[in-house]
Each structure stands twice: as structure tokens, then as C-alpha cells.
Amino acid sequence: MHIVPFTVTATELPEVLVLEPKVYGDARGFFFESFNARDFEAATGVKRSFVQDNHSRSVKGVLRGLHYQIQKPQGKLVRVVEGEVFDVAVDLRANSPKFGSWTGVLLSAENHRQLWIPEGFAHGFLVLSESAEFLYKTTEFWHPEHERTLVWNDPDVAIAWPEHGEPQLAAKDKAGALLKDADRFEAEDS
Amino acid sequence: MHIVPFTVTATELPEVLVLEPKVYGDARGFFFESFNARDFEAATGVKRSFVQDNHSRSVKGVLRGLHYQIQKPQGKLVRVVEGEVFDVAVDLRANSPKFGSWTGVLLSAENHRQLWIPEGFAHGFLVLSESAEFLYKTTEFWHPEHERTLVWNDPDVAIAWPEHGEPQLAAKDKAGALLKDADRFEAEDS
Ligand SMILES: Cc1cn([C@H]2C[C@H](O)[C@@H](COP(=O)(O)OP(=O)(O)O[C@H]3O[C@@H](C)[C@H](O)[C@@H](O)[C@H]3O)O2)c(=O)[nH]c1=O
Ligand SMILES: Cc1cn([C@H]2C[C@H](O)[C@@H](COP(=O)(O)OP(=O)(O)O[C@H]3O[C@@H](C)[C@H](O)[C@@H](O)[C@H]3O)O2)c(=O)[nH]c1=O
Numbered sequence: 001m002h003i004v005p006f007t008v009t010a011t012e013l014p015e016v017l018v019l020e021p022k023v024y025g026d027a028r029g030f031f032f033e034s035f036n037a038r039d040f041e042a043a044t045g046v047k048r049s050f051v052q053d054n055h056s057r058s059v060k061g062v063l064r065g066l067h068y069q070i071q072k073p074q075g076k077l078v079r080v081v082e083g084e085v086f087d088v089a090v091d092l093r094a095n096s097p098k099f100g101s102w103t104g105v106l107l108s109a110e111n112h113r114q115l116w117i118p119e120g121f122a123h124g125f126l127v128l129s130e131s132a133e134f135l136y137k138t139t140e141f142w143h144p145e146h147e148r149t150l151v152w153n154d155p156d157v158a159i160a161w162p163e164h165g166e167p168q169l170a171a172k173d174k175a176g177a178l179l180k181d182a183d184r185f186e187a188e189d190s
Numbered sequence: 191m192h193i194v195p196f197t198v199t200a201t202e203l204p205e206v207l208v209l210e211p212k213v214y215g216d217a218r219g220f221f222f223e224s225f226n227a228r229d230f231e232a233a234t235g236v237k238r239s240f241v242q243d244n245h246s247r248s249v250k251g252v253l254r255g256l257h258y259q260i261q262k263p264q265g266k267l268v269r270v271v272e273g274e275v276f277d278v279a280v281d282l283r284a285n286s287p288k289f290g291s292w293t294g295v296l297l298s299a300e301n302h303r304q305l306w307i308p309e310g311f312a313h314g315f316l317v318l319s320e321s322a323e324f325l326y327k328t329t330e331f332w333h334p335e336h337e338r339t340l341v342w343n344d345p346d347v348a349i350a351w352p353e354h355g356e357p358q359l360a361a362k363d364k365a366g367a368l369l370k371d372a373d374r375f376e377a378e379d380s
Contacts, residue, residue: 029246030246031244033244053223054221055271057219062218
């Protein structure tokens with residue numbers, strides 16, 4: 001039996017998974033497989049092909065999100081290669097028992113953790129370190145016309161963001177929708 | 191017409207390509223697509239699917255390579271997310287007019303450059319900064335039994351590595367083969 005070189009742990013949202021890779025250290029530094037199509041499918045049961053990789057850098061206090069793509073939903077496999085962020089997913093599937101619930105995980109360059117966020121969830125993160133470099137793979141291309149923002153601080157979602165000052169947001173994210181007004185994923189979308 | 195958000199430039203080895211993405215900066219930091227399956231194929235003419243992503247960290251003076259996988263050759267799309275390296279590809283295709291020739295490119299977190307190294311080439315890099323984090327996507331899985339090392343300093347290849355002291359090598363890389371003894375890619379391999 002082939003043993004995959006990472007662990008998989010479910011979060012409070014059972015479809016949102018934390019992956020923790022095995023890192024091989026030696027005198028030169030380290031090496032790890034940050035993605036392996038065969039192992040990812042074997043260990044998570046998730047059958048997808050990833051079509052896009054994105055890379056962003058943000059300064060401390062920046063909050064990006066909570067974003068989602070309606071109609072052309074994106075599954076996302078996210079990780080941090082510099083710094084630390086609090087990474088959040090919110091279930092927006094209309095017929096889910098967890099609709100409106102969130103989960104949050106600390107992702108850092110040190111813990112090498114990855115979060116798998118399937119289609120049907122909004123996603124965002126707050127930068128906790130001086131700066132952070134954030135990488136993610138997506139199962140669907142970017143379709144700006146289908147992009148939506150759920151506002152980060154809706155009391156009905158009540159995300160327990162770590163201690164922070166006023167976050168730095170893009171204009172579109174300040175103007176994000178409340179859960180009650182947000183477009184939801186209907187069964188046929190995802 | 192869709193304009194891809196990166197430039198593509200051939201090197202001295204015409205199949206080895208430098209990609210330079212467009213980076214979108216704003217008050218929060220930056221964003222760029224580090225890989226887009228549709229754009230990559232449209233801009234390079236290279237039709238491949240990538241199955242594995244790797245991530246290594248190395249300290250200054252480390253030289254990894256020159257590696258290749260015989261029989262199950264890997265095409266590689268490589269980049270740096272921290273630090274700077276001198277990245278090298280050597281043509282090992284027996285029937286190539288460029289057999290034994292090399293090309294080298296500076297890849298850094300600052301220039302965001304990527305190198306596409308098709309199947310049929312050996313690949314390696316020397317770390318020029320205090321440390322470097324190196325990411326690469328491959329078109330084939332890792333098959334340790336098919337791994338080979340071409341030695342980094344064969345005078346018949348004569349790679350003009352940047353000024354450096356004695357490089358730090360893994361044992362298997364110290365014991366790499368000379369070009370004249372190295373397994374080559376025959377037409378049926380790639
Ligand atoms: C998302 C995206 C943006 N862009 C461009 C548009 C802008 O010029 C620039 C920045 O875009 P923004 O949407 O402001 O970046 P952003 O980092 O705020 O957006 C991201 O936030 C994450 C929380 C989500 O998981 C992602 O899916 C994405 O929405 O990059 C692309 O070219 N391709 C893409 O895939
Ligand atoms: C290449 C590889 C290594 N490993 C493991 C084996 C070792 O325990 C550890 C380090 O392996 P090494 O071969 O010493 O790493 P390395 O960084 O020296 O090897 C790499 O060098 C680049 C120049 C090449 O382009 C790559 O294709 C690869 O050969 O990681 C994997 O698990 N998967 C892989 O795909």
C-alpha cells in the first residue's frame with residue numbers, strides 16, 4: 001500500500017480539510033511535495049483537476065475576502081509560503097445543514113498547512129504577520145462576472161477573527177453582502 | 191482576442207522558455223496568476239497536464255542537480271518565491287542538434303520569472319541568496335528508480351555558474367555522471 005506523505009484532518013465543516021505534508025529536511029534545507037494529483041485524490045476522496053495557481057502578497061492587517069464564484073464555483077487548495085494568516089471558509093450551500101457556518105485555521109510558512117475548500121464555500125483570510133505570501137490552486141478559472149463577496153464581519157456569521165485592529169480591505173470587500181442578502185449555491189451550481 | 195498576462199521568451203535552447211507574469215499591485219500588496227492551464231498552452235504551444243508540485247528550501251551555496259528522469263521524463267515549470275537562484279537546463283536528447291548545450295537564467299522572488307524545461311533536459315540550480323525557496327510543477331510523477339544526475343561541473347558541458355565558493359551538494363549529486371557516460375533521452379523516451 002502506498003502511504004501518502006501528508007495527513008488529512010476534517011474541520012468543523014466536514015468537507016473543508018486540513019492537509020499537513022511530510023517535510024524532508026537535510027543539510028541543504030528541506031523538500032516536500034506540496035501537491036500530488038494521485039495522492040490528493042487517494043487521501044481526500046476528492047476527484048478534481050486544478051487549472052489555475054494564484055499567488056498574492058499582503059501586508060499585516062490586510063483581509064482579503066470573503067470571496068466566492070457563483071455559477072462557476074472554484075474549489076481551492078490554499079497555503080502560505082511566507083508569514084501567517086487566519087484562513088476562513090463559510091458554507092454557502094443553500095441546502096447544507098451547515099449553511100452560514102464558518103471554520104478558521106492558522107496557515108503559516110512554518111506549519112506548511114494547506115486548506116481544501118470545496119466549491120460552495122466563501123473564502124478569505126486575515127494577515128497576522130508583517131507580510132504574507134499566499135498561494136492557491138483552483139478547480140475552475142477566474143470569472144470576474146461571477147465573483148461575489150460576503151462581508152467579513154456579518155454578525156449572523158460571527159467569525160471569531162484573531163485580535164486585530166481595523167482590517168485593510170479592498171473597496172469591493174468593504175461593500176460585501178450580508179449572509180441574508182448573499183447569493184447562495186443552489187444544488188445545481190456545485 | 192484574449193491576451194495572456196505574461197510574456198514568453200525563448201532561451202539559447204529554443205524549447206526552454208522564460209515566462210514573466212504580469213503582477214497586479216495595489217495598497218494591500220500584489221496578486222498574479224502563477225499558472226493558468228489555458229493561458230500556458232495558448233502562449234507556449236505546450237500541451238501538458240501537470241500532476242505534481244514540489245517545494246524546496248536551500249541555503250546559500252547549495253547546488254541541486256543536474257537531475258533528470260529517464261523513461262518517465264518530467265517537464266518542469268520552475269520558479270522562486272524567496273531569494274535568488276541561477277537555474278540551468280542541459281539538453282540530453284540524443285538526436286538534438288543542441289545535445290550537451292546548456293542555458294542559465296536568474297530566477298528570483300523579485301523578478302517572478304519562471305522557466306519551462308521540457309522533457310529531455312537535465313535541470314539544476316545554485317542558490318545565490320542567503321536562502322531560496324524553489325517551487326516547481328511537473329508533468330510526470332517522481333520515479334526515484336529512473337532518476338539520474340549529470341554532474342554539475344563537467345568541462346564538456348562547461349556551465350558558466352555565477353561566482354561562488356565550493357557548492358554544497360547531496361552525495362548523489364557529487365557522484366553525478368559525466369555527459370559522455372550519462373544516460374540520454376532517445377526519441378522514444380520523450
Ligand atoms: C482572483 C483573480 C484576480 N485577478 C486580478 C484582478 C485584480 O487586478 C487583481 C487582484 O484581484 P482581487 O480579486 O482584488 O484579489 P484577491 O486576492 O482579493 O482575490 C482573491 O481573494 C481570495 C480570498 C479568494 O479565495 C480568491 O478566489 C480571490 O477572490 O488580480 C486575476 O488576474 N486573476 C484571478 O484569478
Ligand atoms: C524529487 C522528489 C523527492 N522526494 C523526497 C526524496 C528525499 O527524501 C527528499 C529530497 O529529494 P532530492 O532528490 O534530494 O531533492 P532535490 O531537490 O535534490 O531534487 C530535485 O532537484 C531538482 C534540481 C530537480 O529539478 C527535481 O526534479 C528534483 O530532482 O524528497 C519526494 O518525496 N518527491 C519528489 O518528487
